[in-house]
Amino acid sequence: MNIVTTLSVNEKKQNDLMSLFKNEAFHFFSNAVEPTGELKEADVVVTYGDDITPEMIKIAEKLKWIMVMSAGVDKLPFQEIKKRNILVTNVRGIHKIPMAEYTMGMMLQVSKHLQQVTEQEKSHEWKRLSMNELYQKNVCIIGVGAIGGQIAKLCKAFGMNTYGINTSGKEVEFVDEVGTMDRLEEFLAHADFVVSILPSTQDTKYLLTKRHFQLMQETSIFINIGRGDVIQESVLLEVLNEKLIGHAILDVFENEPLAKDHPFWGMDNVTVTPHISSITSRYLPRAFAIFEENLRTFKSGGKTLINQVNVDRGY
Amino acid sequence: MNIVTTLSVNEKKQNDLMSLFKNEAFHFFSNAVEPTGELKEADVVVTYGDDITPEMIKIAEKLKWIMVMSAGVDKLPFQEIKKRNILVTNVRGIHKIPMAEYTMGMMLQVSKHLQQVTEQEKSHEWKRLSMNELYQKNVCIIGVGAIGGQIAKLCKAFGMNTYGINTSGKEVEFVDEVGTMDRLEEFLAHADFVVSILPSTQDTKYLLTKRHFQLMQETSIFINIGRGDVIQESVLLEVLNEKLIGHAILDVFENEPLAKDHPFWGMDNVTVTPHISSITSRYLPRAFAIFEENLRTFKSGGKTLINQVNVDRGY
Structure with missing residues (x-):
């Protein structure tokens, strides 16, 4: 499975993820513009949710799941996501x-x-x-x-x-x-x-x-x-x-x-203040904990991921 | 009864006190240096507790009760107070x-x-x-x-x-x-x-x-x-x-x-910060509420005032 991240993940965390999920291929990027080639093959995209364009959804033709490491999903191109029946999860609850x-x-x-x-x-x-x-x-x-x-x-x-x-x-x-x-x-x-x-x-x-x-x-x-x-x-x-x-x-x-x-x-x-109310040193650890549990479920073919977003409602 | 204050009390509060306690003579000062004559006749002194000197206790020969509108009483001349058996109360609890x-x-x-x-x-x-x-x-x-x-x-x-x-x-x-x-x-x-x-x-x-x-x-x-x-x-x-x-x-x-x-x-x-942790707009109203209740008790000859300070222990 190809997993593309569009947010910066520090080296320690990258190694953690790779050793936790040895069979998956992680492609770490710190933005959504760079990974054009990788997007084409991506099964999963991990993002803050504000960088995904309708075009990217089209490019990412294998995409099945978008993990949004934020609570706000209002910037996502829901029309394209709905058409393709792509799963969306977020990290609501950790905020x-x-x-x-x-x-x-x-x-x-x-x-x-x-x-x-x-x-x-x-x-x-x-x-x-x-x-x-x-x-x-x-x-x-x-x-x-x-x-x-x-x-x-x-x-x-x-x-x-x-x-x-x-x-x-x-x-x-x-x-x-x-x-x-x-x-x-x-x-x-x-x-x-x-x-x-x-x-x-x-x-x-x-x-x-x-x-x-x-x-x-x-x-x-x-x-x-x-x-x-x-x-x-x-x-x-x-x-x-x-x-x-x-x-x-x-x-x-x-x-x-x-x-x-x-x-x-x-x-x-x-x-x-510069949109920081939820940003603390414990934010990403909590967000990754949700991602990791969801990835385990997703891999094993489980249907109910944590914090699934209702694509019709938009939250 | 003569009541001398050594802390500034605004006009509204002065009028409140005088109408609440019509039979008492209030002498409002904003420090402890001015009221030498009044101190001589004072039965009660209302103070923040940091301005009372041993000399003042000697001058205030009728003094029976010191109402400290603060919690810290460590600046009080306890030796003189003890000798004269003067009551001390403070406003602990409102902080x-x-x-x-x-x-x-x-x-x-x-x-x-x-x-x-x-x-x-x-x-x-x-x-x-x-x-x-x-x-x-x-x-x-x-x-x-x-x-x-x-x-x-x-x-x-x-x-x-x-x-x-x-x-x-x-x-x-x-x-x-x-x-x-x-x-x-x-x-x-x-x-x-x-x-x-x-x-x-x-x-x-x-x-x-x-x-x-x-x-x-x-x-x-x-x-x-x-x-x-x-x-x-x-x-x-x-x-x-x-x-x-x-x-x-x-x-x-x-x-x-x-x-x-x-x-x-x-x-x-x-x-x-300039010793302000307890100072809010509600401090004096709460402190005066205690003073007023104590004054009622004191007038009626009651023995147990709120927040009596143990003069031996110093708090």
Whole structure:
């Protein structure tokens, strides 16, 4: 079996994989452009999911399985994939710990004015500013699944009140109140923190509008760790220029990487991070653990791989 | 009854107090130097506890109760207080929420390289660095009481392993393993985070030595939110210059404010904060709630005030 990777895998891990799966031929690349010849023979492609074009699917005429080492699969050419009946799996589930830690880190950074504390430190200034607390604050989590549930768990430990939106409105552990989209406005109106973890789908694109931010408090903090297109960037810019809310922490954008001259970079009420909320030193080990288990199943002709993506639904 | 405050109380709160306790005479000052005349007549002094001198106790010949709006009472002139049998109460217990939040904020700031993320943001640099996780890391809490217990609670929610030192060795909720001082070295050897919350007493002064830091890992992070004199500052400086550990987060110092030319300010492996771990917008409201309840008891001749300090023990 020919396995092509389009993400960089360090030498140690390459050797691990080759010794774990002695009968398979691994072709390690660090991007999807180089391996044209190898793609033609590939049975499996391992990718972050943002580099696969419709043309590549055509070239990879033997391709049966795409292992996406990410949760977002919105960049995949689903039409071609569906036509060919190619299996798609992702690594959803491994994001919840790092992304929840990132979220709490950012909530605390803003609430505790830690950037200001750092500035004072740089000028050797001993000035006792007063911080805010997370305790008893309200958080509204839009898209409360595995990741949102982990955020809710941490928020509850901090004594926060948790509200969540999902498609079913069904109860979620650690979320005080769960509703479907029709309760979003109600939840937003009293939220101190609003966290969007929505993937990019037809239903979620531009789902948030200016009106939603008008409903929030002047001090509310918006955190986007889902996908950038949950709100039109020009609208979010308006919201922030008009200071409808207190602060936005943006890890995802409509166009990534964020252009060097984008106004978000320089705004006092915006924190920009380069789509890193899930990236920790433990990300790839966890992702490869899923890949390896799936590869064993796939080799033995097993039908149910971990985290199979519904190709019709797109997630 | 004459009540003298030596900390600034805003006008709204002054009016609240005067209307709550109509029969008492309040004398509001923002320091302990001004109210010489008033001190002579004072029955009660409300203070942060770091401004009361032996001379002031002598002047305040009617003084019966010192309400310390802080947890640390180590700066009080206990000899004079004991001689006169003056009651001392503090506000221990109200620190646990802000101090635990500060601690998690700092653990996340260092683990997630958030200062570096901010630097990149300033130069509009989209560079995806890899962060670390708190998940499954070990924390050793030296002095695990109310505050340490709250830190342990949060650490457990993050999936960390918690170890704690206290004087009894008795179990504490959310602490996986509790020991007395004789287990400190064992706990330190595998701790990723070491948090000292020790007060300053005869037993804790210079309790930590270079040897303790030699036992820690090169990557360990030391967080001091207790009192600065738990380690001699010159020794800590040596430890950090020799990079025996990864990072120190220092909120307390042997001499505060930290001198403008102190080397700690400029060190890459040190984060200095100006003794703010407990200061949030909710600090004074909580502290006054305790004072008000105690004042009611005190007025009615009640004997047991909240948080009475053992004058012999000094805490």
